[in-house]
Amino acid sequence: MASDLSPASRRRMQLALLLTPVSLFFAVFFLGPLAIMIATSFLAPGLYGGVEWVFYPHNYGRILGFADPAFEDFDPVYISIFLRSLKIAAFTVIATLLVCYPAAFCIARLSERSKNFCLFLITLPFFASLIVRLFIWVLILRQTGIVNEMLLATGVIDRPLELIYTDGAIVLGMVYIFIPFMFMPVYASVEKLDWTLVRASLDLGAGPIRTFLRIILPLTSPGIAGGAIIVFIPALGNFVVPAVLGGAKVMMLGNLIEQQFLSARNWPFGSALAMMVMSVMLVMLFVYVIATGRRGADVTN
Amino acid sequence: MKIARFLFRGSLFAYTALFFAFLYIPLALIAVYSFNSNPVNMMTWTGFTTEWYAQVLGFKTTVSENALYIESTDQLVQAVWNSLIIASSTTAISTVLGTAVAIALYRFAFFGKRFYRTVMFMPMLMPDIVLGIALLIFFVNSGIALGLWTIIIGQCTFLISYVFIVVSARLAGMDRTLENASADLGANEWVTFRKVVFPQLLPGIVGGALLAFIISMDDLVITYFIAGVDVTTLPMFIFAMLRRGIKPEINAIAVMMLSFSFIVASLGLYLRSRQK
Incomplete structure (x- = not known):
């Protein structure tokens, strides 16, 4: 590390060095997956697994027993x-x-x-x-x-x-x-x-x-x-x-x-x-x- | 009054004795029955044998020559290897990253510090099944093939938190005057870190690494979701065995696993108690 840097900027660099790898790791492999999971819970299930990219709140309705009214009856299972x-x-x-x-x-x-x-x-x-x-x-x-x-x-x-x-x-x-x-x-x-x-x-x-x-x-x-x-x-x-x-x-x-x-x-x-x-x-x-x-x-x- | 108190004390002691019995009798039972020679019912004692241990360790035994016996030692060895590879990699990665965050949060004041602290605690608090499926959705959607690498990455998300907490606890108990003394005596920051901070921090780092290793070896839920079809770890192997049907050598495997984790854990706890 260059010694002619001011103490403040040197500290900033140290901090960045310590935090950047973890920040990237957590953003990509922790917060990212959580966000994708939340998004997935609002999407429609595809016919053969996978998802369809349409807004579909019935996943939650289904938990309560009231799913997509077009397909399913009330089912409290x-x-x-x-x-x-x-x-x-x-x-x-x-x-x-x-x-x-x-x-x-x-x-x-x-x-x-x-x-x-x-x-x-x-x-x-x-x-x-x-x-x-x-x-x-x-x-x-x-x-x-x-x-x-x-x-x-x-x-x-x-x-x-x-x-x-x-x-x-x-x-x-x-x-x-x-x-x-x-x-x-x-x-x-x-x-x-x-x-x-x-x-x-x-x-x-x-x-x-x-x-x-x-x-x-x-x-x-x-x-x-x-x-x-x-x-x-x-x-x-x-x-x-x-x-x-x-x-x-x-x-x-x-x-x-x-x-x-x-x-x-x-x-x-x-x-x-x-x-x-x-x-x-x-x-x-x-x-x-x-x-x-x-x-x-x-x-x- | 005195008698009532005596009786109360006595029953409290008896209760606590029962409490420890509840914790340890099952473990003792499995240790004893791992030497049971009964190949059909593991819990009916028919005699002493060390065959199951020999079997697990890959020696030739009379059991393995029995035509009815299905060989699974190769799978077991493979599972142990996978677990060891994963645990060593995750321990290395999470120890470095977890220690880095702990040091950053300890030494520096910066914007978003509280946010970092919260995020570092989140993976530990979160039910592991949620983290497991979130990672599964993520890996599948981003086209990363499930296997050893996804397990290593997935486990690191929560192991970093464990290392972070252990190292932070160590940092919090450290003597800052020594650092100041070192600086006053003319050592630069790097020398101070290497000669003063790091040696004090080392037990915390070792403790965090041991904890990460043990938890990685033991993780079932998150690994189960992101392992894909080709890779099996030791806990997954046992879980599958429990679902298919139990074979007597599982007792021997269990006892070896328990001994291993007890030795590592005792070592860690001993190191920690000595440093205090």
Whole structure:
């Protein structure tokens, strides 16, 4: 680099050098594809895959059940898949929270060393292959799986239970893979919890339940909300868990999107479905930002 | 009151023990049953064997001489190779680019800084299926043939974000007075960067690279959409196997994959904890 440049222009050059490659990369391979996907969701599907370049809002209508009135009747199948995905994702959030919340309290009060070891144990599975962790549950839950074999051998049941390929199996699989996502934010707020407030509440005669509802829960709610969002978003659009543990019977948004792209070849409709997933995500993030923003304001007041 | 408290504490401990059991018993189960010699039902114990490992590693075994057995080791090896090629390339690219943005956002004040920060976080927050199909539409529309290259590019879009976050965290915790000291002592900017900033930053870069490598090796959803028909990665291979029907050596594959990622992850976490 020439040394006779002024410091200001040299800094500009350094900045350009650092940012140009990433800017180009993100513009072409991230923002570009997103824009094309959004555009595709408003185009008409071609007869043999592909798209036709006409404005076609019925992809969205179809999700709600009202597609192109010229061809299709009211059909709530897609809205029911959408609602079912919301339901499964919500159950996943609740179950993950129930699993993580009490454990966070226990771990937060351990000694520094055991605390760090516990956190290590919880983060470790995050790095392990997701598909392998799901596959283990297939071995555990399927008809000839370990649970059924054990129950049969001990004579508790005489016919294998149907454990796999159910909504419950999907929620279980999701809980298993999303535990680190929920635990970390919840733990962060539990660890910060001011126990003098809890003691004050107890001393002033509030019962343990009331103290939990009025003090502990509100103070840890930012962590709960954060965990809920980062579990809900990937759970909603997930297609691997239902594909592995849900079998052919249970369809979620993710499977539906996959189907539109890889077998039905209706890309505009698939894009519209993906936009639904995106918009749910944006709404949740928006609500989160507003809610935490207001709480911050409350504290400063 | 004291007894109630004791009971409460006890049940909280028991609950946490169950929590860890839930996390690790499945992993322990698969490790144990990967040595099960039963070729029909993997979960009914019939005896100890290391044949499945031998099978996966390509040694001759009695199983592979069985006429009913369908050979798939070649495909597996190919999938592992593909995954390694992809992970090394994406790690190299995303580490350089992610580190560059992190440094730029840390050292410079410029117009649009917030926009950059937001865009850098977006790929991580976005459901991976959305990114996967957006890339698929893009590649097909622009006439780029799906294959190794599209996977590498596609994975980099979100791996850059991971590297960015890890390196940014490291930069935020760095001691700026050292830089000033170096400048005061007459070192020019480049020397300061090389001798002062970079050595401090290195653990962050290594950590980001390790994370990128592991996530790349494990990525299924985005790769699945942009892989095309010819290229299969290791997670895709296992996913396909789960859909077609499970074979006993998958246990051995799973255990080797788990060990690999646990070793790399422990190494990364250990390095990070030592640097603190």
